[in-house]
Amino acid sequence: MISVAYIGCGAVVQRSHLPALKLVDDFQPIAFVDHNQGRLQALAQEYPNAISTLDTAQAIEVADLIVIATPSGSHYKLAVEALMAGKHVLVEKPLALSQSQSAEMVRLAEEKDRLLAVSLVRRFMPQNRLFKDLVGMGVVGEIQSVVVSEGSVFNWPVQSVDFYDPELSGGGVLLDNGAHLLDLVLWWLGSTSLQSYFDDSQGGVEAECRVEMSMDGGANVVVEMSRLRKLSNKIEIEGDKGSLAMDLATGQITLRARDAQQFFQGGVDSSIAALTTIDLFASQYKGILQAISSKSLSSSNIVKGKESVASVSLIEQCYDIRQLLETRVM
């Protein structure tokens, strides 16, 4: 039985981690750390055998696996503390705020021979895996342009004002949604170089952003994200032999040959595509179990820390070269 300590017990822990853990044997919540007393009391009632505490060190000491789900700005410090104590660590996305922090965490995990995983569960969605295979097969020929757009009116149950504090949260939609979306884009396309970045922050955390990159072959990649409006929620890749698109919400994939009719529209089986977030988190816990049991600390159902360093670095670079996104109509 692997004992788990949760540091930060907000919405993602209550909506995804804990329900997923109920679907997987071999894990036992043993400690909860949060600054919100009401939340701790509720968890203490539901999990009477676990300790609820404000003391991070105490929680780290008693558990095998430490799940870090605090605001992004504290991931690095807490992960280092847990790894130094010789514990396995699962960090909510993003892994950290900078390339140097991420690299240090990865180095420490290797040195201590402990698992460092990051909760990038969208990589486990079957449609995203199929899309990666299709891109890898070169079905559109040489890629000429990529447009990715993801946005909807924000409705995540934010539980702390820290969410809007750039110092504590580390950023807005780029860091929060981009941790997933840019990770997927880099996973699908391979390396890219950042050209420019725009967002609408005026001293707070951005709600809209636009990332402009180029691929090694010269193709332009544009990624737009929004917390204020519904965007097309698609990735569209144009190549010299055709185009490939996926609806990010439904997982439907469309492949068209250049100058020809559409010749494929479909996706993974709808029962698989309909996997819930809880199912994905449950797969991740199974992956953690496999990884911890193996010498290589690997599994196809986890994303190891070092695999997410590139997207963390991209986000860091974006903020470094940030320009104001003019929103005339706001």
Next chain:
Amino acid sequence: MVDSNLRKNIVVLGGAGSIGSRLVHSLVSHGHQVTVVVRSLSSAVRIGRLAITIEQLDLSSAEPLQLKALFDNQDIVIDCSYCTGTDRDAVVEESRLVANLIMQAADAAKVEHVIHFGTISVYPNNGGVVCESTSCDYSGEVYGDGKLAAEQVFLDDNLYSSSVTVLQLPIVFGPFMNWTISVVNELSHGGLIMPEVTQGHCSPIFVDDVVKATETVLTRPFQGKQKILLSDVPVPWSEFYLAHAKLLSKSRLQLIDRKEFFESLEREERKEQPFNRLKREFSDDGDFRQLILSQFGIRTIYRLFKRHRGQAEIDKLKSSIAGPSSIKVTKALMSKNRVQLFDTLPKIQSDKAKSILDFTPTKFNVAIQHTGAWLEWARMVDSS
């Protein structure tokens, strides 16, 4: 940017709402120091982009000292909040309680001025003419009665000493405004049929004019209590809808003779709608469904269906329940409640906004153009 001596410390209650967010944005751009109090942190995403302080507090359960601590060192309190609910008496009670709480804290913290957003809904809905001196009475309508209860506390000279301006708002439209969104939604999915003539009055005001008027109040020293009705030049309801319909890629509005409209409405009411059939099919099928229905209501179940099964399956379900004609996309008749509301809204006849605030509203067609640009940005313009 205002002169440094005119910069204020301002706390905005309910500042994450549709009007509040736009106001906060403008106040910050003019150099004011703004603290925003919100009930739900999720709704603060628009103002979360700005250099402001955000505090989470549910005013209905706040302690006087909590609010006083927030008001300390503030010059101005702007109250955009309102109480929600379906129980009229509870909403009235809560509105009164919150208004008292705000005024107690404002007096204790010695703020210069409290600005409260009121509504035209406090006046009699009889299609007549109203101005600030028109007497108000409780009508039984939840929103209007709640706002009236609050307004009476804010404007009572004998209760509290802080100066108060109540800005009474009519229909507010424009970017992010519920009126614009609901009208566009009505016009979408096939379009809307409405009577070309309604008997009440439409006095729409552009959201940026509300912001402008509020910022003008900040610059006019005032002692005491006052209320000011804001209004634009009235336009017929059909013109208000037509202006929005023109923003969509295809005209989605059909204006018909009033008598013909009500006859169509009657015919429609006699037919069993797919939605009602769905409700009946659910209700007839055993105790469990009855129980679920009694707990959640058919609308919630319908929304869950929609979320989990997707629109295509819902259309198929509708088709199987009501026959293929039910999924034909046709213009819908405006709801009876909506027409009844439009028939009774009063005409605003007041020059107080002009004389006190030098209020000059944006021309309707210009405001509609701005609204169109926003709809395009928000990708609410249906190209089908």
